[in-house]
Amino acid sequence: MxxxxxxxxxxxxxxxxxxCMFPQAAPYSTLHMVTNPYQAEIDGVRILGTSGQNISDIFKYSSMQDYLEILEWTLQVGHLSPTAPDTLxxxxxYKVDPFILQTCPHVYFCGSxxxxxxxxxxxxxxxxxxxxxxxxFSSTQTACLVNLRTLHCQPIDFSGFNADEESCDMAVSH
Structure with a gap:
């Protein structure tokens, strides 16, 4: 993405x-080049994500002080990019806004x-x-691991230091 x-x-x-930007990985069928935002369904789990421009733009121009709060708000209002095209x-x-949420995802994430x-x-x-x-990742060397069966989530630290022990856990309900 x-x-x-x-x-x-x-x-x-x-x-x-x-x-062509990934010459070593391009031959593999497991490399999927996707849009931003992107929605996928994997084993019945709907995943929706952005690289974070929508969330950082709202952070910049609103009184909300937490990315997670903004992520929840965009889910509640049913629109991924409410500040576009004004500030984003x-x-x-013309006829259809692709940022309107048609279905509720099981996992909704933002990067950056x-x-x-x-x-x-x-x-x-x-x-x-x-x-x-x-x-x-460039500044934290941290990725996130989500178990698609349980949707338990935890950070994975690649820097060699101990990652925060914070995690999220929930049961999948379809």
Whole structure:
């Protein structure tokens, strides 16, 4: 998934990075180049994520002080990028807004967050949703591991130091 400083279009939705940028991985069928934002269903688990431009833009122009709070708010209002096109670059859509949430995901994440955090919330129809902020890997050397059966989430630290023991856990309800 492309991010704010990757060589792709600036406006959302961002197009996938080109395979030629990954010459060692491109031959493998497991390499999936995707848009930003992107939604996928894996073994019945709906995952929706962005590289974080939508959340950081709201953080910049609102009184909300926490990425997880903003992530929850965008889920509640049912719109991924409510500040586009006013303060966030967006392709001009005429009839259909692709940022309106049509279905509630089981996992909703944003990348490029200042730190790892997660929270389980309840959707409008009683469904449970794992909200997840994924920190900037370049500055934290931290990735996030989500078990798709249980949706237990934990940070994985690649820097050699001990990662925070914080994690999120929930049972999948379809």
């Amino acid at each position: 492309p991010g704010p400083f990757d060589p792709t279009n600036y406006t959302l939705p961002q197009q996938p990075l080109h395979r 670059g967006c392709y001009p859509f 967050a200042p730190s790892f955090s997660c929270k389980v919330v309840q959707g409008k129809e009683g469904q449970r949703v794992l909200l997840l902020t994924v920190p900037r």
